[in-house]
Amino acid sequence: MxxxxxxxxxxxxxxxxxxxxxxxxxxxxxxxxxxxxxxxxxxxxxxxxxxxxxxxxxxxxxxxxxxxxxxxxxxxxxxxxxxxxxxxxxxxxxxxxxxxxxxxxxAVFEVQDFQGEAVVLHNLLDGLSYRxxxxxxxxALGKLSTGMFVAxxxxxxxxxxxxxxxxxxxxxxPPGDGPQLAQLALQTLTAHPQLLRRNPEMLRTAWQMQAEARADLIEVFGTDILVLDPGEAPRRMREYHRHRQERALAQLDDESPAQVIHHGPSLDELSALPEELCDADTVAVIFDETEGLCFYADFGHLDALFTDPALARDRTYLSRLRQYLNDDSVAPIAIRRLVQRHPDNADAVFRALLRKPTFTWERDGEDLLRRRKAEHFAREPLPSITPVGTRLAQLLRTQARKAR
Structure with a gap:
């Protein structure tokens, strides 16, 4: 393009x-x-x-x-x-x-061609070419030649x-630096997936790939949300990862991106959870249509609160819910899922938390989330999977062969 x-x-x-x-x-x-x-x-x-x-x-x-x-x-x-x-x-x-x-x-660009007074540069990050x-x-462009790279x-x-x-x-x-520069480009794209916005085609592909990954999780577990003991979570995620690998091998002949970047929790085989999850009473694995794959600590603790709002008399339950509400790293979907699982009890829980006896989730819930999580709502949603462009993938494969 x-x-x-x-x-x-x-x-x-x-x-x-x-x-x-x-x-x-x-x-x-x-x-x-x-x-x-x-x-x-x-x-x-x-x-x-x-x-x-x-x-x-x-x-x-x-x-x-x-x-x-x-x-x-x-x-x-x-x-x-x-x-x-x-x-x-x-x-x-x-x-x-x-x-x-x-x-x-x-970005890092590869020099593709010269057209009159202009040079055509291929952006390794977004897969687009610019005149x-x-x-x-x-x-001023005289130092450039076809095949070399520029930052x-x-x-x-x-x-x-x-x-x-x-x-x-x-x-x-020089051209020989391309594979090494590709690694730097990959690191940049991993840290800044919003760069994908410049390429609508790749962005559509990313959303499609995320939807397919979510469908695979539902196929394996029958749901897009799992509430697990921390010791069980790695085994279940390895089960999901094996399913994904088998599907990928079956589709090797398809015209699909040669490499993808996963943002957030890794889909690689997990030998251990992050420390903050290991110390939790439970870990929720949620694969949301928009947010992608997310892990949430102590979700089971809160699920119990929404199952029985009388537990609000124990302040530790409300304290954890308050942390969810005030922590920008916790997406609104985590709280919405608690409400969806227990719609009849949401009002009682939030009335106890906020000390507002007239609060109703149906009327006030979204406004509450928008106030407490304004930064999240200000961000444009992005897929949690980023496809790597064809040229960048070629250079990365070359770098991988050199590293062997």
Whole structure:
């Protein structure tokens, strides 16, 4: 899949790229003005402290990040301040160009081809290709050659085009470094699965794969929720994992992603649970349609409370429920499942917890979750399984062979 620009004439792109260079120079000068100098100097010092030195390339990237992405005290960026305050005022088209630069794509790319003044870069993270220009002209891309790799940042030339622009420094690597760079790309994708949003096709595949993994768990256990003794959980998960392996082997001839990343609890064979789960009275394994596979400590303790609300007289039960309610790492689905399992008792439990005798789950439950778990509701749901693009998978297989 490639980001190409069939809608916009090349001379128009050339004009936009040239104008972007002028505006970027003004923007960087604005960032060095006295109102921002102290904060920018602090960011440069932090970069120097991390590396033990600060070379030109790191300084360029630090300034670029500060200008485009750093949030000031009021929540705005230097870029947004410049777009609003520049005198004389920017035209609507120039303002749109500048604000489009907020969409930064930072990745490891493979050089695929050259098209006129642009280079086609394949992003190992999202599996997309981008036609990229430099506002310093074609000569700035002269150090690149087909098959080599670059780490860098790009932004849209303009929201009305599919052309992209180098933003900051490009660090180059020879083709032979590809497998090692693929490992770094995999680590980045594991830590930041939201990068998949740029590729709708891969995102759809990820949701489909998560649905299939959930269906497999239901096929094995007859349900998508298990409440287990901590000593039993590894054995049951190994049973599920074996089922998944057998299905994967049976589908080897299918056109499916060569590798996937699982976020959250591992689907690998478990020899032991994390310490916080080992100390629990029970462990709930929930494979939700949206949240994916999740483990929750002491779920059985709370299930008993919802089975018999009279247990609320023992404050330890309410204390655990309060922890579930206030802990952002506990998704709302865990509490919703307790309510779904015992709908007739939910009101009594929450009235005791909140000391609100008129509370009803049907009327007040979702509002309660949205207040206590606002951070969760502010996040866009993402699948817990991330497919790895074809090219990245090829490079990872090469790296695996080298490691043998």
């Amino acid at each position: 490639e980001h190409s620009d069939s809608r916009t004439a090349l001379p128009h792109i050339a004009r936009l790229v040239a104008r972007s260079g002028e505006l970027k120079s003004e923007l960087v000068a604005f960032a060095h003005s006295p109102r921002f100098a102290r904060r920018l100097d602090a960011r440069l010092q932090q970069a120097a402290d991390r590396l033990g030195f600060l070379d030109e390339a790191m300084a360029i990237d630090t300034i670029d990040h500060f200008v485009l992405q750093h949030r000031l005290a009021d929540g705005s960026s230097v870029l947004e301040r410049f777009a609003a305050q520049r005198r004389p005022p920017l035209s609507e088209d120039e303002r749109a160009m500048l604000l489009g630069w907020r969409e930064v794509v930072e 990229v220009h430099s506002n310093l002209g074609r000569r 860098g940042r790009i932004v849209p030339v303009h929201p009305d085009t599919d052309a992209w622009l180098v933003s900051g420094n490009l660090t180059t690597y």
